[in-house]
Amino acid sequence: MRMNMPAEPGEAGLRPLSARSVVLSLLLGAHPPQLPVKDLVRLVEPFGVGASTLRAALSRMVAAGDLRRTDAVYGLSDRLLARQRRQDDAVHPRTRAWHGDWEMVVITATGRGPAERAELRARLVALRLAELREGVWLRPANLGRPLPDDLHRVARTYTARPDESPQDLVALLWPLDDWAATARSLLSRTGGARRPADRLTAFAAAVRHLLTDPVLPPSLLPPDWPGEALRTAYAAYQRDLAASVGRREHLA
Numbered sequence: 001m002r003m004n005m006p007a008e009p010g011e012a013g014l015r016p017l018s019a020r021s022v023v024l025s026l027l028l029g030a031h032p033p034q035l036p037v038k039d040l041v042r043l044v045e046p047f048g049v050g051a052s053t054l055r056a057a058l059s060r061m062v063a064a065g066d067l068r069r070t071d072a073v074y075g076l077s078d079r080l081l082a083r084q085r086r087q088d089d090a091v092h093p094r095t096r097a098w099h100g101d102w103e104m105v106v107i108t109a110t111g112r113g114p115a116e117r118a119e120l121r122a123r124l125v126a127l128r129l130a131e132l133r134e135g136v137w138l139r140p141a142n143l144g145r146p147l148p149d150d151l152h153r154v155a156r157t158y159t160a161r162p163d164e165s166p167q168d169l170v171a172l173l174w175p176l177d178d179w180a181a182t183a184r185s186l187l188s189r190t191g192g193a194r195r196p197a198d199r200l201t202a203f204a205a206a207v208r209h210l211l212t213d214p215v216l217p218p219s220l221l222p223p224d225w226p227g228e229a230l231r232t233a234y235a236a237y238q239r240d241l242a243a244s245v246g247r248r249e250h251l252a
Helices: 017-026 037-047 052-063 077-089 115-128 149-153 166-173 176-192 198-208 226-249
Strands: 034-036 067-070 073-076 102-107 131-132 135-141 154-161
Touching: 017 034, 017 037, 017 052, 017 073, 017 198, 034 037, 037 052, 037 073, 037 198, 052 067, 052 073, 073 077, 077 176, 077 198, 077 226, 131 166, 135 166, 149 154, 176 198, 176 226, 198 226
Parallel strands: none
Antiparallel strands: 034 073, 067 073, 102 135, 102 154, 131 135
16 A cells, blocks of 8 residues: 555645745644734745735635634634644644554545545545545554544544554555655755745645654654654744734834
8 A cells, every 4th residue: 555645746746836825834733823914924025925915815805705704803613723733733742652553543434425435535534644545544553643432433443553564564555765855855945945935835845745644653664754854944944934924013
């Protein structure tokens, strides 16, 4: 199985900036994730987004359920607050010492439609589990989080200790060389980006890639694994964005 980590395109997951992506990147990196419109107008300007374009994008995002508006302050919706929590966890994953045990989830529910199956699959991937075969998901038990209680409605969960080498099992479950190659490409791009729009584009791709990091125990990772370096670079960029928000608020 080599399909447990979404493959990035040749350009390392880089996507063109839109007003929506700029606003979401700013709010996803803000704690608390809300900003007055006057600050958003100032903050998006370096990214080539004008005030009229911003206001139109904000209206569409509220209508689509991406944002909530209170007076002249825009904040993330509940759905995107959950995305922010996943993004924060990607940058600062909670781990614990690994002693050889694995989490195993076996899907037992039947009669689900394609949409339900796709939703469950996405949820298991977000939990950093990998699919060994259809309906059987596992990973080393080194994450500092319990599996959600409601998962038991569709699956049985176990603690397992496979007989085979954990390194061989990891190689079967995750394409680590591919992930590392993309991470190194992104590190190069983020390090070389100078314009605000280029930096935002590169770091948005970086955090998307971090969401697919399996966060394995160090003993199961290849030498020179770039996951921590990419997390450190993105965390520094988050601090830069937060500082720019603080400066704008001070000048307002």
